[in-house]
Amino acid sequence: MWTDGSGALKIVGGTYTEKCVNPEYHTLAGSGLRAAATLADSGTDVHLYSATHRREREVAQITAATLGVAADWTDRTRSVGFSYFTPLGAPLINGAGTAIADEISVEDDTVLVFGMIEAGRVSAKGRRVVVDPQRPRGLNDDDLPFVTADEVAWTLNERETKQLAEESDVKVGAKALLDKFGLTAVITKRGPRGALVTTANYQEEVGAYQTSSVFPIGSGDVFAAAFAFAWGHAKHDPVAAARIASAAAAHWCETTDYPTPRQVLGGAAARRVVPPDTTSKVYLAGPFFNLQQRWLVDVARDSLAPGVWSPFHEVGPGGIEVAQKDLDGLNQCDALLALIDDDDPGTIFEAGYATNMGIPIVGYGEQGNADGRKMLLGSGASLYTDLSTAVYQAVWAAARNADERRSTGRRSG
Numbered sequence: 001m002w003t004d005g006s007g008a009l010k011i012v013g014g015t016y017t018e019k020c021v022n023p024e025y026h027t028l029a030g031s032g033l034r035a036a037a038t039l040a041d042s043g044t045d046v047h048l049y050s051a052t053h054r055r056e057r058e059v060a061q062i063t064a065a066t067l068g069v070a071a072d073w074t075d076r077t078r079s080v081g082f083s084y085f086t087p088l089g090a091p092l093i094n095g096a097g098t099a100i101a102d103e104i105s106v107e108d109d110t111v112l113v114f115g116m117i118e119a120g121r122v123s124a125k126g127r128r129v130v131v132d133p134q135r136p137r138g139l140n141d142d143d144l145p146f147v148t149a150d151e152v153a154w155t156l157n158e159r160e161t162k163q164l165a166e167e168s169d170v171k172v173g174a175k176a177l178l179d180k181f182g183l184t185a186v187i188t189k190r191g192p193r194g195a196l197v198t199t200a201n202y203q204e205e206v207g208a209y210q211t212s213s214v215f216p217i218g219s220g221d222v223f224a225a226a227f228a229f230a231w232g233h234a235k236h237d238p239v240a241a242a243r244i245a246s247a248a249a250a251h252w253c254e255t256t257d258y259p260t261p262r263q264v265l266g267g268a269a270a271r272r273v274v275p276p277d278t279t280s281k282v283y284l285a286g287p288f289f290n291l292q293q294r295w296l297v298d299v300a301r302d303s304l305a306p307g308v309w310s311p312f313h314e315v316g317p318g319g320i321e322v323a324q325k326d327l328d329g330l331n332q333c334d335a336l337l338a339l340i341d342d343d344d345p346g347t348i349f350e351a352g353y354a355t356n357m358g359i360p361i362v363g364y365g366e367q368g369n370a371d372g373r374k375m376l377l378g379s380g381a382s383l384y385t386d387l388s389t390a391v392y393q394a395v396w397a398a399a400r401n402a403d404e405r406r407s408t409g410r411r412s413g
């Protein structure tokens with residue numbers, strides 16, 4: 001058993017530029033810097049180990065100091081940046097193929113290690129080590145850091161869980177990773193659907209905390225940081241730590257503020273918990289008659305998956321015979337997300353039909369047409385000008401509606 005250490009929390013992770021077109025966002029962050037900034041007011045000695053190109057070093061040092069982050073830097077061969085069109089889509093990565101000049105090796109009571117874009121050896125040693133693979137594409141065993149620890153937990157998303165385990169079912173995949181790598185816990189982050197906690201003794205779903213707005217870029221970094229603090233430093237069990245991490249991620253999504261407040265890290269989250277649910281479905285209503293419309297439908301569908309029913313993908317275009325098939329699909333769903341910028345008659349009809357059925361409506365549109373949307377607003381629909389927020393709100397509305405139906409035995413309509 002490893003017994004040395006200062007009782008501090010050390011973080012290894014990337015420092016990268018991040019840009020998003022819609023909503024507009026431009027900052028220097030990355031997994032490591034954001035995680036360290038998240039815990040800057042935790043009352044714990046937190047230290048970041050990261051890499052920058054020589055041209056970025058001064059800006060990185062100033063940014064870290066401004067955020068209250070103590071950091072050690074090593075050189076890397078190229079600058080690295082992430083560019084998003086929308087937070088819901090995969091980023092373009094500038095600087096792939098960069099490498100760190102020296103091995104990064106850390107040792108302490110609690111260590112959090114993120115996968116990095118940079119090639120090079122990363123090793124960690126501690127009582128409790130948390131690993132977040134953090135690879136946008138092509139994740140495999142060779143990307144994982146070298147870890148020596150009494151207990152190891154992984155925080156990773158659904159795609160990473162399935163990819164590393166080579167399993168299509170996330171629950172089966174999480175159990176397979178637990179056994180294959182001898183882990184204490186696998187925490188699978190599921191976006192608006194919360195998280196799945198897997199240990200040798202149980203598998204438990206943890207609900208997300210609802211927010212009024214959602215900016216998801218970086219929320220996984222915040223989740224991992226808060227989990228490492230709660231499980232590694234505060235010694236909470238994995239489920240309690242995942243709840244604290246979920247609350248911290250919610251704070252970030254709504255505010256994009258550093259650091260996470262101490263009361264949130266202490267478990268005093270005063271937010272509504274969405275029932276953990278993986279069976280509810282969102283009906284995706286929107287026109288798909290030209291390229292930009294189909295692109296938006298695809299982005300929304302991918303973000304809603306697996307709990308989505310999309311008329312374009314399930315039925316497709318056609319004549320009047322598709323109407324009943326679409327309504328049959330709507331009858332299977334628990335909420336409706338309406339893409340309303342084009343004032344498509346079919347979308348408005350589907351929203352009206354869902355309203356009559358008692359199915360909650362969430363609308364997304366950036367173009368103002370207050371007069372044309374009076375009926376939606378007046379009948380209880382929630383309308384948003386931000387796509388990420390609309391998608392998350394639709395998933396949460398479906399989960400709440402499905403949970404109510406299960407508890408009351410009621411079917412919408």
